[in-house]
Amino acid sequence: MDFNTPTTTVLYSIEETIKAYRKLSQLNISQIVPDITVDQALILLILESNDMTQTEVADIVFKDYASMTRIVKLMVRKDYLTKTVDNQDKRKAKLEITERGKVIIEKLKPMIKRNRETALNSISDKELDQLYKILKKITKNCNIIK
């Protein structure tokens, strides 16, 4: 049964790439704001444009709702964001970025931008487009079952 060694499939490469990128990002972000994770920064970025529901944010950042509950708890404790009950629908938790959160994200933006540039250095627009399309295909294939 022509069974490839796990390390020879692209899916392994995808894993490798994302881990390398996460490591780079965390390292550089910690240099600017020591006490924040990459994912927390991402959540702040998302909330910077529009306030949202906890579940909405979770969907955007691909987090399990249970994880999201805990991450938000920490972020509220650190005064990065506030969590209030949505008055239209009391099941929903409205998340808003705090002033401190805004300051922090502004401080981080240049580094976040730089991380992306570092990661994508020397990748042409054409390659980026190819990469994007292929990844989308794979994602779609994986989500067929749902």
Added chain:
Amino acid sequence: MDFNTPTTTVLYSIEETIKAYRKLSQLNISQIVPDITVDQALILLILESNDMTQTEVADIVFKDYASMTRIVKLMVRKDYLTKTVDNQDKRKAKLEITERGKVIIEKLKPMIKRNRETALNSISDKELDQLYKILKKITKNCNIIK
């Protein structure tokens, strides 16, 4: 400062893809062997060809050594593998797949293969090659700092 929204960068797509693939894999693998994680199965696959040191395996599967210690502990408890002291170098932990581990991995192989096929369905060899090369570039870019 032309700062892209986080969701518009390919790095976000990479994250999305790998999460979708992991979900698919875990779902299908659990159907065959309910009590094993994708990563544990990967470790068994790695060890199937050659017995190795714990650190060697960790490097291959991109795991932190501390994580590896804990994963191995669980896998030993479940009788998927054995852990013994390397006699040449007593710092090293030699990992070997057990009979039960072998049986389980044989049982899983067809599904693992199928998962890969599902994920990569309709992706041409040319695309795979492109994908692979671009990912390698990104990984390299991220590892520059080290």
Added chain:
DNA sequence: AATAATTATTTGATATATCAAATAATTGCG
């Protein structure tokens, strides 16, 4: 040989991932 430096692994602390079950609010329907 004795000590310093390095390597492999572990442990503790904390954060996150994931599943299943619980809770609470809202919606749909007879």
Added chain:
DNA sequence: CGCAATTATTTGATATATCAAATAATTATT
């Protein structure tokens, strides 16, 4: 309206991720 179904979130349990510090064995150096 009253209740079943659905939706948003939480909690508990367990697994994994990550960093820093500790341990133990090995290697390099003086």
